[in-house]
Amino acid sequence: MTKKRFLGCAGIASICVATLASASTAGELNILTWEGYADPSVIEPFEAATGCKVSATYVGSNDDFAPKLAAGGGVFDIVTPSIDTTFSLIEAGFVQEIDISRISAWGDLYKQFTTADGIQKDGKIYGVPYAWGAIPFMYRKDKFDTPPTSIAALWDPALKGRVSLWDDKSALYVAARLNGDMNIYSLSDEQIAAAQVKLIEQRPNIRKYWSTAGELVDLFKSDEVWISNTWGGYQSALLADEGVEVVEFIPEEGAEGWMDSNMIVTGTPNEECAYQFLNMAVSAEGQGGVFRVNGYSSTNPVAAKEFMTPEEFSALHQDDPDYLNSLLLWENLADRLPVYTNAWNSVKSQ
Amino acid sequence: MSAPLSVRLKRAAVLSPPLLWTFVFMFIPYAILFVYSFWVQKYPTFQPAFQFGNYLQIATDPQYLRVLLRTLKIALFVSLGSALIAYPYAYFLVFKVRRPGFRLALYMAVVAPLWVSYLLRAYTWKIILGTTGILNSFLMSIGVLSEPSSVFLYNQTAMIITLIYVFIPFMVMPIYAVLEKIPKSLIEASSDLGVGRFRTFLMVTLPLSIPGIVAGFTMTFTLTFGDFIAPILVGGPDGLMIANVIASQFGAALNWPLGSALALVMLMIVLTIITISDRFERLGQGKFA
Incomplete structure (x- = not known):
């Protein structure tokens, strides 16, 4: 126990007794992750095999990780942020170095991911790639005679009040690409201002900016919205279950890509269990779980062959490195993050 | 002369937990x-x-003033709307409903929704106002609309309607309380002096009930001012309110300093409003009671 923690505990004695007691229980993992990443079909066999008990807390966006870790308290052992957020967690010291010699499947993972800038610093690795996908667009098949192929469709005056966009700084990425600015993660102030103008122009078309996966599904299902960006594979599958036919497409202007990694929170008392969890996550069991539950692509193509049919393997672009390279993989915005966030807030303040 | 030690200890014991x-x-x-x-x-x-x-x-950044003004506007509409609905209702309960049991039932009908989760109550309005919602189905079935309209949901009007519904108990309760306390003899005296019902209401009942209106206004206004759920659930692209901006500074932007400054600006506005309404309330009491 560190001195700082002890002093904090002296202040609020009763709460801390509980915290210390739970921290000392070996083999309990608290993971801060996305819905669908801690499915019972994966967690229960893991708990049975290792004796490590897993409790999951869910985030609604990547912006939830840093504030929850900054609030302190040593609550979480593992976090699963996306590649735009990983590096700032490393820089803030919230996560610790990973000994890749303890990750048996490390060599099987895509090189594009294991060597990504976002998960390393000074030659040390801080994250184990877990799942990936694109941010394509999707539309209601019954509402379009000619399938849309460009982001410009979301600005089409004929779609007044029928468009949605993710309530996120990524709206700026979309508008910037429409402007022809492909450097979406390093936009200048002028480029951001131009993207803001485009988004304000788009306003009459916007029915609602969606903030959760479920909300977008509801918007499509209740006939409010016909076209939007989406978390590739996830919401379209939920809509298919509801009998709503939607089509995903990568526009001419390209699509963002994302990749989520498991990271170990600095100073976790449950390191042994954490490594067991990280290994399970990139094994065929863990990767098969995220594929079945979320429909996301696998970071481990070797394991993916075990649970995907050849058709699924190619449908999820597991055999197509060009596809992966064509995606604009999310990048950390570093000190430009507040500029993007305020620009997006400013659009919504109009 | 100070109180005996035991009394002082008791006082301290009672006062110290809330303090x-x-x-x-x-x-x-x-x-x-x-x-x-x-x-x-x-x-x-x-x-x-x-x-x-x-x-x-x-x-200096105009977005904050814009959002503050929007939030003030929405809070004002919610308070006004609540008062316009709540006052006649409370008046009806106190002066027109004779049977106490029936009166209690009607009063509870307004207060009881407070026991239901705010989220659930706000979410209900999505189902009512949506394109395939109850309101559209109804208007189409009686022939007012030929196809579903999208004007009811995802705009500021939907936010105001939802917030009025959610916060109206806080308007009904204080108005009901003051109206109930007005001695019936005052109204009888007014009518004995030959004053008509409407003038009696304007000259006697309304002035005496001002403290209740002010209290209700203050509560609905400050509750709306700090709301960030309605914009997410039923607000449209122009629904952002100041509490959402603060939440995004603490979350998305990881700019707790700016979020704190915004929160304090908001606190100052709310305190100013409470101070002004307090003056109003006292003015009402001093003049009419």
Whole structure:
């Protein structure tokens, strides 16, 4: 126990007794992750095999990780942020170095991911790639005679009040690409201002900016919205279950890509269990779980062959490195993050 | 002469829990916010500092004024709307309903929804106002609309309707309380003196009930002012309110210093409103009671 923690505990004695007691229980993992990443079909066999008990807390966006870790308290052992957020967690010291010699499947993972800038610093690795996908667009098949192929469709005056966009700084990425600015993660102030103008122009078309996966599904299902960006594979599958036919497409202007990694929170008392969890996550069991539950692509193509049919393997672009390279993989915005966030807030303040 | 020790101890025992509560859960957090508001954002998080940059940013970037004015406007409409609905209802309960049991039932009908989760009540309005919602189905079945309209949901009007529905108990309760306390003899006296019903209402009942209206107005206004759920659930692309901006500074932007400064600006506005309404309430009492 560190001195700082002890002093904090002296202040609020009763709460801390509980915290210390739970921290000392070996083999309990608290993971801060996305819905669908801690499915019972994966967690229960893991708990049975290792004796490590897993409790999951869910985030609604990547912006939830840093504030929850900054609030302190040593609550979480593992976090699963996306590649735009990983590096700032490393820089803030919230996560610790990973000994890749303890990750048996490390060599099987895509090189594009294991060597990504976002998960390393000074030659040390801080994250184990877990799942990936694109941010394509999707539309209601019954509402379009000619399938849309460009982001410009979301600005089409004929779609007044029928468009949605993710309530996120990524709206700026979309508008910037429409402007022809492909450097979406390093936009200048002028480029951001131009993207803001485009988004304000788009306003009459916007029915609602969606903030959760479920909300977008509801918007499509209740006939409010016909076209939007989406978390590739996830919401379209939920809509298919509801009998709503939607089509995903990568526009001419390209699509963002994302990749989520498991990271170990600095100073976790449950390191042994954490490594067991990280290994399970990139094994065929863990990767098969995220594929079945979320429909996301696998970071481990070797394991993916075990649970995907050849058709699924190619449908999820597991055999197509060009596809992966064509995606604009999310990048950390570093000190430009507040500029993007305020620009997006400013659009919504109009 | 001071009270005996045992009495003083008892007094301390009674008073100290609420005082301690206020100190630990109100004063200290606000003090922390105050300190944070002078800090500075520095990637990847934020650092201690003493500077006024956050307040300067709020004053110079027009987005904050726009959102503050929008929030004030919506809070004003919600309070006005609640008062216009709640006053006749409370008046009806107190002066027109004769059977106490029936009156209680009608009163509880307004208060009981408070026991249901706010989220659930706000969510209900999505189902009512949506394109395939109950209102559209109804209007189409009686022939007013030929195809579903999208004007009911995802705009500021939907937010105002939802917030009125959610917060109206806070308007009904204080108005009901003051109306109930008005002695019936005053109204009888007015009518004995030959004053008509409407003038009696304007000259006697309404002035005496002003403290209740002010109390209700203050509560609905401040509750709306701090709301950030309605914009997410039923607001459209122009629904952003000040509490959403603060939430995004603490979350998405990881700019707790700016978020703290915004929170304090908001607190100042709310305190100003409470002070003004307090004056109004006292004015009402001094003049009419």
